[in-house]
Amino acid sequence: MTTLPTSTDKKLGLVIDLDTCVGCHACVVSCKGWNTENYGAPLSDQNAYSGAASGTFLNRVHSYEVQPADKAAQLIHFPKSCLHCEDAPCVTVCPTGASYKRVEDGIVLVNEKDCIGCGLCAWACPYGARELDAEEKVMKKCTLCVDRIYNTNLPEEDRQPACVRTCPAGARHFGDLGDPDSDVSQLVAERGGFDLMPEQGTKPVNKYLPPRPKDVEPEFDILAPYLEPIATDGKGFVGWLDKALSALPGGAK
Amino acid sequence: MHPAPSVIIFTTFSGLGFGLLFWLGIDATAPTGWVAFVFFAIAYLMAVGGLVASTFHLGHPERAIKAFSQWRSSWLSREGIAAVFTLLIMALYGAGLVFFGAQWSPLGWLGALGALATVFTTSMIYTQLKTVPRWHHWTTPALFLALSLGGGALLSGRVTVALVLLLVAAAVQIAAWYFGDTRLKASGTSLASATGLGGIGEVRAFEPPHTGTNYLLKEFVHVVGRKHATQLRLITLLLAFAVPIAILLLGVNHITALLAVVSHIAGVLCLRWLFFAQAEHVVGLYYGKR
Ligand code: SF4
Ligand code: SF4
Numbered sequence: 049m050t051t052l053p054t055s056t057d058k059k060l061g062l063v064i065d066l067d068t069c070v071g072c073h074a075c076v077v078s079c080k081g082w083n084t085e086n087y088g089a090p091l092s093d094q095n096a097y098s099g100a101a102s103g104t105f106l107n108r109v110h111s112y113e114v115q116p117a118d119k120a121a122q123l124i125h126f127p128k129s130c131l132h133c134e135d136a137p138c139v140t141v142c143p144t145g146a147s148y149k150r151v152e153d154g155i156v157l158v159n160e161k162d163c164i165g166c167g168l169c170a171w172a173c174p175y176g177a178r179e180l181d182a183e184e185k186v187m188k189k190c191t192l193c194v195d196r197i198y199n200t201n202l203p204e205e206d207r208q209p210a211c212v213r214t215c216p217a218g219a220r221h222f223g224d225l226g227d228p229d230s231d232v233s234q235l236v237a238e239r240g241g242f243d244l245m246p247e248q249g250t251k252p253v254n255k256y257l258p259p260r261p262k263d264v265e266p267e268f269d270i271l272a273p274y275l276e277p278i279a280t281d282g283k284g285f286v287g288w289l290d291k292a293l294s295a296l297p298g299g300a301k
Numbered sequence: 302m303h304p305a306p307s308v309i310i311f312t313t314f315s316g317l318g319f320g321l322l323f324w325l326g327i328d329a330t331a332p333t334g335w336v337a338f339v340f341f342a343i344a345y346l347m348a349v350g351g352l353v354a355s356t357f358h359l360g361h362p363e364r365a366i367k368a369f370s371q372w373r374s375s376w377l378s379r380e381g382i383a384a385v386f387t388l389l390i391m392a393l394y395g396a397g398l399v400f401f402g403a404q405w406s407p408l409g410w411l412g413a414l415g416a417l418a419t420v421f422t423t424s425m426i427y428t429q430l431k432t433v434p435r436w437h438h439w440t441t442p443a444l445f446l447a448l449s450l451g452g453g454a455l456l457s458g459r460v461t462v463a464l465v466l467l468l469v470a471a472a473v474q475i476a477a478w479y480f481g482d483t484r485l486k487a488s489g490t491s492l493a494s495a496t497g498l499g500g501i502g503e504v505r506a507f508e509p510p511h512t513g514t515n516y517l518l519k520e521f522v523h524v525v526g527r528k529h530a531t532q533l534r535l536i537t538l539l540l541a542f543a544v545p546i547a548i549l550l551l552g553v554n555h556i557t558a559l560l561a562v563v564s565h566i567a568g569v570l571c572l573r574w575l576f577f578a579q580a581e582h583v584v585g586l587y588y589g590k591r
């Protein structure tokens with residue numbers, strides 16, 4: 049049924065730390081690796097070895113430059129996968145019932161056997177979290193690694209999403225965002241986690257942690273005052289050198 | 302949005318076909334026999350042809366039957382049901398007129414209602430999308446209905462009605478363009494809200510997630526041809542509305558009526574191309590595009 053549950057027992061999702069993400073794309077690769085071999089149809093590539101390569105990914109990392117008014121620009125790496133929205137527009141538009149949101153944990157999934165590949169759910173998602181696989185012609189999206197997190201065949205430390213397990217910077221966290229006492233909820237509260245495009249009314253479960261303000265280097269070297277740069281209004285030898293070089297043809301004035 | 306030929310053909314011809322079915326359904330003195338056969342054949346060719354074209358963009362058309370199941374939440378599902386219902390009812394009504402010379406009016410009224418419902422549900426598939434601010438507006442259903450009824454009236458030879466409805470449709474289209482051009486901005490969705498980084502400073506897309514293209518860019522970020530939008534809008538107004546209206550005003554015979562219809566159809570195809578090609582999906586913002 050593509051009507052949404054009024055509430056879910058848990059709200060499993062990810063918390064992504066924009067402060068610590070180094071933009072290494074390890075989560076992109078591990079996500080593709082795990083999900084092409086497990087849940088549902090594989091994630092195909094087209095023209096993988098040509099200049100026109102493209103393929104299906106459930107997680108992609110953008111990079112943005114942010115220019116504050118009075119400080120140096122910042123580069124922010126920005127991983128993005130399905131946000132498992134509470135008010136998921138992708139689910140309600142689906143004509144077949146292939147898209148659904150699970151009552152037990154809030155994960156948004158596609159039952160690929162029912163999917164007709166109409167693409168309307170991808171139209172309805174503001175975040176670009178759904179991609180129609182060009183080979184299998186069914187809709188693919190992040191499963192929150194539903195086949196890992198409950199998988200008792202895996203060692204306990206591996207029962208988390210592949211992207212979270214792989215991230216070398218610890219920038220991705222997995223947990224129940226419906227439980228205010230969970231580690232992820234605490235993290236969101238502490239760091240001021242926010243929603244993407246709140247005005248779209250999707251109520252995303254996944255949260256993003258803002259980059260921390262850049263430190264201002266304190267003056268700590270007691271020798272620093274003695275190492276002041278050479279005065280611009282040079283006197284003596286430096287002054288003579290400055291004038292002499294400027295006087296040469298093409299010399300800086 | 303990518304202006305796929307299948308959806309352009311679908312929305313144009315189905316709209317016209319169901320519009321014609323509407324007028325046949327409410328006609329107090331509906332044609333019978335051969336004349337009725339020709340009208341119904343045209344209507345079904347357009348309505349069904351359009352629906353068939355729409356299945357060309359499905360990844361798995363063989364499962365299309367499943368699309369009738371989610372009418373509780375999905376406008377696409379509702380559209381499918383409305384279309385099949387209308388086609389079945391109007392087939393019965395048409396059979397009465399063609400083969401028995403009998404007009405079963407209540408069936409016609411029901412079918413006409415179904416035709417309206419079909420066009421309305423089609424328009425709501427687009428209107429419901431908050432992600433495409435240009436479409437998320439009252440002008441979308443208004444335009445779909447006005448075009449369908451106006452085009453249907455033109456096809457069924459109702460001169461005065463067609464004249465009024467085409468004028469209305471032209472006005473609604475101009476309004477849709479006027480409001481549409483500022484809808485993305487007015488929606489409040491921007492790269493700043495998409496990334497949540499606007500509080501720090503000006504956000505600029507620095508590097509995309511991949512070197513090549515992807516499904517999202519192909520499907521949602523269509524910029525090719527947008528630069529010809531102004532010329533295409535004029536061509537649309539001319540073909541879809543001005544030429545047929547002028548012909549209707551000057552008086553119609555069989556040849557000019559055909560000319561009016563052909564011009565109108567060409568104009569609506571153009572209009573629908575613009576409808577898709579000019580629609581900005583908010584996901585483009587993540588790529589620094591629109
Ligand atoms: S991020 Fe997109 S695909 Fe995921 S639940 Fe939200 S709307 Fe649906
Ligand atoms: S592409 Fe598949 S999952 Fe998405 S709306 Fe269509 S049928 Fe549903």
Ligand code: SF4
Pocket residue numbers: 078079080082083106107129130189190191192193209210211212
């Ligand atoms: S949770 Fe799993 S499917 Fe989702 S982005 Fe991470 S690795 Fe990919």
